[in-house]
Amino acid sequence: MTGRATMRTVIRTANDFTQYVKILGRGKKGARSLTVEEAEHAMSLMLSGNIAPEQSGAFWMLIRIREETVEETVGFTKATRDYLSKKEVLGIKVDLDWPAYAGKRNELPWFLLAALALANTGVRIVMHGHTFEGENRMYVEHVISQLGLPVCHSRGQLKQELEANCFAYMPLIAIDKSLGNMMDLKYVLGLRSPVNTVVRMMNPFFSDHSVHGVFHRGYDQLHLSACEQLGDASVLVFRGGNGEAEVNPERDVTLGKWQNDVATWSEWPKAEKEHKRLKNNLDLSRLTDHWRGEQLDQFGEQAVRQTIASVAGLLYGVTSHEECLVLADDIWTRRDKTYFDSVL
Structure with a gap:
């Protein structure tokens, strides 16, 4: 992939992620928690490495203020497990x-x-x-x-x-x-972020x-x-x-x-x-x-x-x-x- 194509991918991913920051940060009346599917997609975008640090920080702190929900935890964990499943197989059973x-x-x-x-x-x-x-x-x-x-x-x-x-x-x-x-x-x-919950859950x-x-x-x-x-x-x-x-x-x-x-x-x-x-x-x-x-x-x-x-x-x-x-x-x-x- 060329440098220009890579940059387009980064910009597109960052734009896709913006929607989740907006959902979380629209104020007392407009903000809401994420569904399982939204949380899973948001986490997969962050794991892609194409999200700006400012976006990631804002995302986690907005959730940190009210604490993560069960649905968000499930979505984050599903995305993380799917991501880790694509890595090199360990080759030994862990109990x-x-x-x-x-x-x-x-x-x-x-x-x-x-x-x-x-x-x-x-x-x-x-x-x-x-x-x-x-x-x-x-x-x-x-x-x-x-x-x-x-x-x-x-x-x-x-x-x-x-x-x-x-x-x-x-x-x-x-x-x-x-x-x-x-x-x-x-x-x-x-401050610590909900990532602390994810790494405990991810297995x-x-x-x-x-x-x-x-x-x-x-x-x-x-x-x-x-x-x-x-x-x-x-x-x-x-x-x-x-x-x-x-x-x-x-x-x-x-x-x-x-x-x-x-x-x-x-x-x-x-x-x-x-x-x-x-x-x-x-x-x-x-x-x-x-x-x-x-x-x-x-x-x-x-x-x-x-x-x-x-x-x-x-x-x-x-x-x-x-x-x-x-x-x-x-x-x-x-x-x-x-x-x-x-x-x-």
């Missing part, structure tokens, strides 16, 4: 999709140990996330790197890690540059199961309703520690599950009656010492146990909290305590 985009503020990412323990039993897990530099958050990618675990930057490396260890982490920018750039609009706009490697951690009240219901419309097979969503898929043992948790075409909600009481978090001690040796069994971390013990239990319940179709805890204890007992010895 569990684990988005990790929030970052921890006042504790360590204990959910990483939960994921590794599950992987030790043969569950193939892909964790993916994004890092915002300069924020007072501990992102799992930094922790993974500091612990000496690999960060995968290609599908070939991802497949290799899954085959070797049943666990692999990939940054969003390596999954797709366009999606990574959409997330990085936060640096310019100063980029089409895993059999997904676990979504959310922060804001009501987003668990939004995710589950969207999963129903999307026809997803097996999804767990809950308001987790700082928005990650980690059960905070110091709070009651409501687990939402979409499985076998049925939505269910379960209330789990808090596992810790007293505050045991050590927000002033974010030394990563707490993670490795606890994994090795060298020192029992009072907060970490229950954060890992309850998180494993919640995800194991999804994977194995168990609903009882007590039965999930039995599963979690068995999974934790079977972990390879020498796992970090070879990487540190």
Whole structure:
């Protein structure tokens, strides 16, 4: 395609996209939310790379003001999944999709140990996330790197890690540059956008199961309703520690599950009656010492146990909290305590 033809395509795409900015921004009486079809088309146009940054920023912030609807979430996710389906085939089955985009503020990412323990039993897990530099958050990618675990930057490396260890982490920018750039609009706009919901929902490697951690009240219901419309097979969503898929043992948790075409909600009481978090001690040796069994971390013990239990319940179709805890204890007992010895 010639440069002039490319420019015509960009202009035409930008003009097509303008209609959606107008729909969202016509004022209190004129504005409305997007239908599934409109949201899907708008997202496909943005993923084409032919939308001006100003258009994309305006679009996301207009939705951010009132928060995305279920229909918009479904449309954005459908477009993203269709777009990702055209990429190179991974060539290996993934059991569990684990988005990790929030970052921890006042504790360590204990959910990483939960994921590794599950992987030790043969569950193939892909964790993916994004890092915002300069924020007072501990992102799992930094922790993974500091612990000496690999960060995968290609599908070939991802497949290799899954085959070797049943666990692999990939940054969003390596999954797709366009999606990574959409997330990085936060640096310019100063606010997170609904892209944060999309990357949790997208399931980029089409895993059999997904676990979504959310922060804001009501987003668990939004995710589950969207999963129903999307026809997803097996999804767990809950308001987790700082928005990650980690059960905070110091709070009651409501687990939402979409499985076998049925939505269910379960209330789990808090596992810790007293505050045991050590927000002033974010030394990563707490993670490795606890994994090795060298020192029992009072907060970490229950954060890992309850998180494993919640995800194991999804994977194995168990609903009882007590039965999930039995599963979690068995999974934790079977972990390879020498796992970090070879990487540190």
